[in-house]
Amino acid sequence: MRNLTFALALVSSATCALPVAADPLQDAVSRVVVTYIDPAMTAFSDTAHALADAAHDDCTAPRLRGAYHDTFDAWLRVEPFALSSFDAGGHATAISFWPDKKGMIPPALSALIAAEDPVVFTPVDFADVSIAARGLFALEYMLFDPAFAQYPQGSYSCALVQAQTADLAAMADDVDHAWFGPTGFARMLETAGEDGNPRYFTPREAVQALYTTVTASLEHNRGTRLGRPMGSFEKPRPTRAEARRSERSARNLIGSLRGVGDLADTLAPDGAPDTVAALDAAIAQITALEDPGFARADDLGVRFKMEVIQQRIEAAAHASANEIGAALGVAAGFNAGDGD
Template sequence: MNRFLICLLFLVLGASAAKAEEQSTRPPIGPVLENMLEGYIRPGYAAFEAAASDLETATTTLCGAPSALNLKSARDSFRALADRWARMEWLRLGPVMSDNRLERILFFPDRKGTGRKQVMRAIASGNEAVTNVDSLAELSVAMQGLGALEYLLFGNGGDALATGQRSSHRCAFAEAAATNLVNLSGEIIAGWQDGSALVTAFLAPGTDNPLFRTDQEALNLLLGQMIHGLEAIRDIRLSAFLDKQNAARDRPKSALFWRSDMTLRTVVANLEGLQALFDESGLEIVSKAMAPRLADTIRFEFGQAIRTAASLDAPVSELLANPETREKLFYLDYAIKIIIDRLDQEFAQAGGLAVGFSFGDGD
């Protein structure tokens, strides 16, 4: 064997040994997964279920005793529920991804206004199927969740719920939709109970595990949840109404929850939820050895984005009409991009994922 091949062989063996040593000293992902389950997933879905139950109670009270005060209570309960869901909605894992639960809770984007049209037709025709939770659960996903509820409570004709005039069917529809969300949240919580096949797989990466075979695959999945969520906030939620090229093409009525003035409030909750996932899981442990201050930097970037979104507390139409707040929306877009880059490049590499690692397919 010539001298060049011998040197090459030693280099390869040395690199392999160094990589093996690095992997052996890398902290295990198991505690991160357990922290995520106990500190983020279970409490988050429990809070969503509690908020759904509050809305169910508020709509039942409104339907039984129509008044301006009870309508306000139902609307406030809706806003609280939208906030709680926004903190969990980017966790695209487990029972929420089965039986169309994700879309049944929130159908968005709805570029053709399918949900609004279906809800309006049901109200106009007095369709009794929408007033029974069991039959409603079998109808279009666009009629079952938060989008339908927002229109029922805040859309055209919603004010009549305070008087009871011609609104009994509409109110019963809202009550059934709220109960449907209680049921869906209960199904999701049941799927994350101890002893379920999901929890068993989630807590223990292994060769036969359908979720992830190794700690690195588990890290890829967790980071992917965060990165894809941030991308969706920027590319779907903000871009739904903000045209980056031409202000004349802005679409304020295409924004999620524009009727209830919850558009930017739910973006704040989205970001706070994703930061909570990062913090409560203790995910930063995988980067400590290579980049001990990186987690604090990521938290700082989250804080910048959250403060910017929180400062935009006004109806979307007003935000877009004001050049100063419209410019802030562009900064928010940029601030979210910075977090994505930190996670996708610096944090992934510090955690031992190769540059270019795909968060979409686990390669």
């Protein structure tokens, strides 16, 4: 983990005998940066590089699936920030191009493969290809979809997967730099209210941004990860479930809820037991569905259970309003999904 001297000093100040009480807003920011954000960014970068290294050694789909799952699991703890006011180094959509409402991914991959486009052999050029051919969801097709995943070692598809994994690792590095570079998000959060900070004029604004990260992620899970496969009562849409080809739909929802629970518990001045309890209840119910790809979202009984899970997530949002919002005197702001 990085040597976050400034943040660690703020954390330690809470336990030192000082004549002036520590600022609870600055303490909250420091806890999140040190305890949650730093290890989350490190894990995403490490797993993305491990995936790229594995693809360099053996690019075939069966050999890469484990490393792919590790990388996706790590991304789920980073993703909440891309859903609020933090742009993941400008790469959020390329890393996680979902929902793919127009079905752009298969044609983009097929076009590259049919033409054997040499763009895959130059990392700088590959970074400019369509986002539909990059990131975790394009890789999901290459590794799990029978129409793409049968390629042998040494084939063009093998080179494409190697380019995709190397590109993902490079984007993970960019995300890390966007957070921990000299003028990155971490520094902006830590120095909120200080002269020369162009992003946050007060510590309260920094805390509000972090609280918005919690609420935006909860809404994404409730309204999109669950809402899309549920569709409407008359027209359920199980094939719209996230990452259904790799049977990660439930795994993604659980991983994201666990991450946002940890984030809320870290941000809240006295922890967030009610928020975490509501999310734990939701996770238990997701597990009980025994439906990893939400393939049975069109079953009436399953739909009712998914609606209960949505209610648990709503309960977590209400609890976080008390444990974070009211406790720190902040309200959730706008997020990347507003207006969609």
